Amino acid sequence: MLDWDRIRVFHAVAEAGSFTRAAEHLGLSQSAVSRQISALEEDLGTPLFHRHARGLVRTEQGEILLQTARDVAARMATAQSLLSESRERPAGLLRVNTTVGFGAIWLVQHLAEFLDLYPEINVSLLPLDAELDLSMRQADVAIRLSPPTQPDLIRKRLLTVHTHVYGAPSYLERYGTPETPDDLDNHRLITYSDNSTILPIPTLNWVVRAGAPDDAPARKSVFQVNNVFGMIRAAETGVGLATLPDYLVPRQNRLVRVLPELEGPSFDAWFVYPEELRHSKRVAVFREFLLRKVAEQAIW
Incomplete structure (x- = not known):
């Protein structure tokens, strides 16, 4: 039967990527952590890590064990919380x-x-x-x-x-306030990163087509960022206009809703x-x- 203490040490090492960081997390010496991993590898009869000067890389067997270790650790945390x-x-x-x-x-x-x-x-x-x-x-x-x-x-x-278009007063003073959706063609737009495979909101970038005919090309954005917090900060500093969920723009925020009648899809x-x-x-x-x-x- 596998020693849970050694599995716990393995889990920490696998997540940290080094004996040193795992030792700091566990409150053990680096040599004690190394000994536990060596003993576990001996119990299993297979190496769990490739040792390199730049750190540790899990072997195929290490990947298999890590999945189990994560599952056990999560269930132990659940049991501890339920018991408490x-x-x-x-x-x-x-x-x-x-x-x-x-x-x-x-x-x-x-x-x-x-x-x-x-x-x-x-x-x-x-x-x-x-x-x-x-x-x-x-x-x-x-x-x-x-x-x-x-x-x-x-x-x-x-x-x-609900989502609307927002901009900073400094941006609107410099570039003007759009009066119609067509005016967005002449404004700088901030969007969620096109390189991201996962959008937090499926329709977050609706501004690139807002008010445009179906056969019209999508508007180009001048700035993309892969989280909504970055979009808010960019809009606040005057980079451009951004479509944001209303709940993320508190009353004291340094942003102004523009084209208030233009609302994106709700969810x-x-x-x-x-x-x-x-x-x-x-x-x-x-x-x-x-x-x-x-x-x-x-x-x-």
């Missing part, structure tokens, strides 16, 4: 996956209040424009900007998102989590907290 919830108050680690824009801009401004309400919950925010697999326990819950396709996930609609945001967490107290209080914060904002 045997007490009266919600407690434990809550891993939240959502897009960069929603997580790093909207959600973080409300987390202090949530943690004050539930001090025994620890939140790990995983803002990625790619979706993590909840059924594989890569995260506990997610806020998705499209309906979940996995049949084993519980869903709750949070809000309907729903969903709170989702796996069936096995249906009775989790920390998931329930987080869901209700999000619904309350959404209801408090008239911008939706």
